[in-house]
Amino acid sequence: MDNSWESLKNQCMTCQKCDLCKTRKNVVFGIGNPRSEVVFIGEGPGEQEDIQGKPFVGRSGQLLDKMLKAVDLSRDENIYIANIVKCRPPKNRDPLPAEQDSCIKWLDKQLDFIKPKIIVTLGRIAAMKFVKPDIKITQEHGVFYDRDGTIFMATLHPAALLRNPARKPMAFQDFLNLREKIKEVCKHTYK
Secondary structure, eight states: OOOHHHHHHHHHOOOOSSSSGTOOOOOOOOOOTTOOEEEEEEEEOOOOEEEHHHOOOOOHHHHHHHHHHHHOOOOOTTTTESSSSSSGGGGGOOOOOHHHHHHHHHHHHHHHOOSSSEEESSSHHHHHTTTOOOOOHHHHOOOEEEEEEEEEEEEHHHHHHHOOGGGGHHHHHHHHHHHHHHHHHHHSSSO
């Protein structure tokens, strides 16, 4: 797995399939344990992520880390975090459909390697791509969907929670429910 994973990462780091490659500082491949049972997926890197080459490292990443820690999850140990697009869209705009289509193949290959039992989407864009195209994220967050043995759950994006702190309790409840689902279906996430 390591040779193929490294090969995939190296190929992704030189990708030029869409125009986002022209303005990026770094390709943000992902971070975490590629043998994890739980994968978190966001829409795309922001400014700090582009600078550091890692997903969710800005203010929203700090909030995400606090929520993860509260349910005994860690990007360094027992989960993997990636995005639909690997390069920052200008001015942090939503990735365009063509950009998503060009880049999603990298994420699909990552998921093929990892074979997660649970995929958690962070925000509307990722939820529309993985959970359902017409999802109403503020109404349908925290719902588990089983698709061919993989469980999907959408939750609110940490950046949205920073803009609207009144929604933090809803998202935190999603994480508490996620912890119970992990205990139910995962074998080695919690030791």
